[in-house]
Amino acid sequence: MTKQVIKADGTLQAYDRNKVMRTIRNYGIAEDQAETVVSEIEKHLYDGMRTRDILRLIRTVGRKYQPAVAERTNVRRAIGMFRPKPDFELYVQALLAGSGYEVEEGRILQGRCGEHEVDAIAKKDGITYFVEVKHHHNHHKMTGLDEGRIARAIVEDVQEGYKEGRNHFTIDKAMIVSNTKLSAHAKRYATCWDIKHIGWDHPADENIAAMVTTKPLCPITLIKGVNARMRKNLVYEGIVTVGQLLAYSPAELAEMTDLPERDMIVIVDRAQKLVCQ
Known part of the structure; x- marks a missing residue:
C-alpha cells in the first residue's frame, strides 16, 4: 500500500x-x-x-x-524572505527578463476612469502585459481570486482609456506573478478571462520553480549566510539574483554595498557553487 x-x-x-x-x-x-x-x-x-x-x-x-x-536553502523559503517591494518586484522583473521577455519598470497607466500603478510591463511574442506582483512571506499560503478580478478591471479600463485618447500606451493582457501556489478558483478565473497567471508551480510550462532551476536566476536569499542587512544593501544596488551578484568581484560588492569584503568573499564563493551545480 x-x-x-x-x-x-x-x-x-x-x-x-x-x-x-x-x-x-x-x-x-x-x-x-x-x-x-x-x-x-x-x-x-x-x-x-x-x-x-x-x-x-x-x-x-x-x-x-x-x-x-x-x-543551499529551500528555494520557496528563500523567495519568501524577500520583501514585497522592492525586492520581489525586482526579482520578478529579473525572472521574466531571463525567460525571454522584454521588461520595463512599473509605471502609471491612465485608464478611462482612473489611474493604475503597475509593477512592470512585459512583452513577448507580440503581446504586451502589465505585470501585477503578489508576494507572500508564508510560501505555503495560496494566492486567491482577488488579484485576478482586479487585473481584469485594469485591463478593461486601460484599453478603454487608450481608445479615448487618454494615453498613448495600452496593454493586451494582464499577468499576475506570485511566489506561491494558486487556488483552484484563481486558476479557473485566470483561464476564463485569459489572464496569464504565473505561480510557484503553474502553469506547467512556465512557472517560478522551473525558471529558478533552469537558469542562473536563483534568489540571493538562497545563499546561506545572506542576512537581512546584506539582502537590503544588495537589493538597494539592484542585485536580487545570484547571476547579478556574480557579475561583481567581492571587492566591488563591498565598495558598492558598504558590507565587509570578508563577508562578500564567502558569499561569492557560495554563490559560485550554487550556479555551478
Whole structure:
C-alpha cells in the first residue's frame, strides 16, 4: 500500500517518488546519482512522514554526492524572505527578463476612469502585459481570486482609456506573478478571462520553480549566510539574483554595498557553487 505523507498545510497525500526525484535533480545532483539518493531516502520513509522531513533527508543524503547542496536553502523559503517591494518586484522583473521577455519598470497607466500603478510591463511574442506582483512571506499560503478580478478591471479600463485618447500606451493582457501556489478558483478565473497567471508551480510550462532551476536566476536569499542587512544593501544596488551578484568581484560588492569584503568573499564563493551545480 502506498505510504501517505503530511504536507506543510497538514493535509495528507500519497508519497510521490517522481516529485522527490525532481527535487533531488533541482539540487544539482546528477541523474545516475539521483536514483541512489532516492533509494536511500526511501529506506527511512514511513507512513505519515512530513514533507519537510523528507526535504531534510534529501539535503542530508544529497550532499554526499553534491557538496554544494549544503550551501543551499529551500528555494520557496528563500523567495519568501524577500520583501514585497522592492525586492520581489525586482526579482520578478529579473525572472521574466531571463525567460525571454522584454521588461520595463512599473509605471502609471491612465485608464478611462482612473489611474493604475503597475509593477512592470512585459512583452513577448507580440503581446504586451502589465505585470501585477503578489508576494507572500508564508510560501505555503495560496494566492486567491482577488488579484485576478482586479487585473481584469485594469485591463478593461486601460484599453478603454487608450481608445479615448487618454494615453498613448495600452496593454493586451494582464499577468499576475506570485511566489506561491494558486487556488483552484484563481486558476479557473485566470483561464476564463485569459489572464496569464504565473505561480510557484503553474502553469506547467512556465512557472517560478522551473525558471529558478533552469537558469542562473536563483534568489540571493538562497545563499546561506545572506542576512537581512546584506539582502537590503544588495537589493538597494539592484542585485536580487545570484547571476547579478556574480557579475561583481567581492571587492566591488563591498565598495558598492558598504558590507565587509570578508563577508562578500564567502558569499561569492557560495554563490559560485550554487550556479555551478
